Amino acid sequence: xxxxxxxxKTLVQFITESQKNVLHATGELSRIxxxxxxxxxxxxxxxxxxxxxxxxxIEGGMNVQDEEVKKLDVFANEQFISxxxxxxxxxxxxxEENDDIIPIKKSDYSKANYVVLIDxxxxxxxxxxxxxxxxxxxxxxRVTNEGAGQVIDCIQPGDRQVAAGYIIYGSSxxxxxxxxxxxxxxxxDPSIGEFCLSHPNMKIPEDGFIYSVxxxxxxxxxxxxxxYIYYCKTPDFATGRPYSARYIGSMVADxxxxxxxxxxxxxxxxxxxxxxxxRLMYECNPLAFLIEQAGGKAIDGEGRILSIQPDSIHxxxxxxxxxxxxxxxxxxxxxxxxxxxxxxxx
Ligand code: P6P
Numbered sequence: 001x002x003x004x005x006x007x008x009k010t011l012v013q014f015i016t017e018s019q020k021n022v023l024h025a026t027g028e029l030s031r032i033x034x035x036x037x038x039x040x041x042x043x044x045x046x047x048x049x050x051x052x053x054x055x056x057x058i059e060g061g062m063n064v065q066d067e068e069v070k071k072l073d074v075f076a077n078e079q080f081i082s083x084x085x086x087x088x089x090x091x092x093x094x095x096e097e098n099d100d101i102i103p104i105k106k107s108d109y110s111k112a113n114y115v116v117l118i119d120x121x122x123x124x125x126x127x128x129x130x131x132x133x134x135x136x137x138x139x140x141x142r143v144t145n146e147g148a149g150q151v152i153d154c155i156q157p158g159d160r161q162v163a164a165g166y167i168i169y170g171s172s173x174x175x176x177x178x179x180x181x182x183x184x185x186x187x188x189d190p191s192i193g194e195f196c197l198s199h200p201n202m203k204i205p206e207d208g209f210i211y212s213v214x215x216x217x218x219x220x221x222x223x224x225x226x227x228y229i230y231y232c233k234t235p236d237f238a239t240g241r242p243y244s245a246r247y248i249g250s251m252v253a254d255x256x257x258x259x260x261x262x263x264x265x266x267x268x269x270x271x272x273x274x275x276x277x278x279r280l281m282y283e284c285n286p287l288a289f290l291i292e293q294a295g296g297k298a299i300d301g302e303g304r305i306l307s308i309q310p311d312s313i314h315x316x317x318x319x320x321x322x323x324x325x326x327x328x329x330x331x332x333x334x335x336x337x338x339x340x341x342x343x344x345x346x
Pocket of ligand 1: 278
């Protein structure tokens with residue numbers, strides 16, 4: 001199908017136009033977003049042929065092209081770090097793949113005003129079984145004055161994000177992001193090598209009929225989550241129950257489906273993961289920023305995800321995120337259980 005390019009808006013065009021609406025915009029954030037998109041295209045190319053290039057295996061060894069075999073998440077991490085380092089706008093990067101922060105050692109990093117936190121390839125255990133995976137990014141303004149970025153630049157509350165988004169490598173590859181003025185989705189058109197605006201001004205339905213949780217952990221869940229799951233399963237014509245259970249095991253994929261169709265995703269703290277499993281800074285905060293911009297809600301079981309004051313870059317949290325009315329239903333179950341002895345239905 002020949003695409004009529006006259007009615008296509010590429011990500012580059014959209015970012016440029018959006019920048020014009022921002023007073024005193026310098027183009028630095030635009031450059032970062034474009035750098036992320038470039039890294040995503042390179043990663044997408046490898047994700048799509050991982051099985052052919054022995055990239056499913058563990059790191060190390062050589063492939064048929066006599067190239068060093070890298071796990072895809074290591075490869076993805078390197079692409080983001082390389083693109084963002086050469087861009088010159090970042091003073092520091094924090095990544096799920098790196099224990100410590102990555103200060104960007106540029107002679108002109110005093111001009112680098114931004115901080116990027118990334119989960120370079122979330123759900124990477126699903127690569128071997130051809131399930132959709134994703135990259136997640138979160139962008140802040142630095143809080144230190146100059147020089148290489150520091151940890152304090154990387155542990156700001158989610159409310160201080162200036163941009164956030166994800167790339168989903170699925171049946172098609174999409175980049176979805178916000179700069180605080182709504183959420184927009186772009187689909188990669190391989191025929192022109194560009195992300196093209198396909199989902200303008202995305203809003204999550206206030207109600208949904210899909211719940212997404214790993215029920216294998218049911219006995220470990222807090223009482224209110226067990227009660228909400230039971231509520232989801234209980235037939236009730238008026239409220240469209242029982243809901244459908246969908247759990248992909250790749251947060252970006254579950255999140256993206258819910259953003260489009262409506263629904264709720266839950267990964268609460270459990271006795272195995274008393275602080276939750278998912279990472280606050282580069283999984284939950286960026287997705288919480290997106291969902292609130294799209295009209296949804298994101299809580300950790302006590303309050304807003306975006307209000308959490310972080311202690312460390314790899315901090316974990318419980319998360320309940322999705323359609324506004326569904327999250328508020330969970331909050332109602334939490335209120336009902338406040339002060340009760342916490343016990344679990346075996
Ligand atoms: P579990 C993938 O490892 C991940 O970080 C998320 O993408 C996903 O939602 C979750 O963990 C799956 O965890 O414990 O259900 O396998």
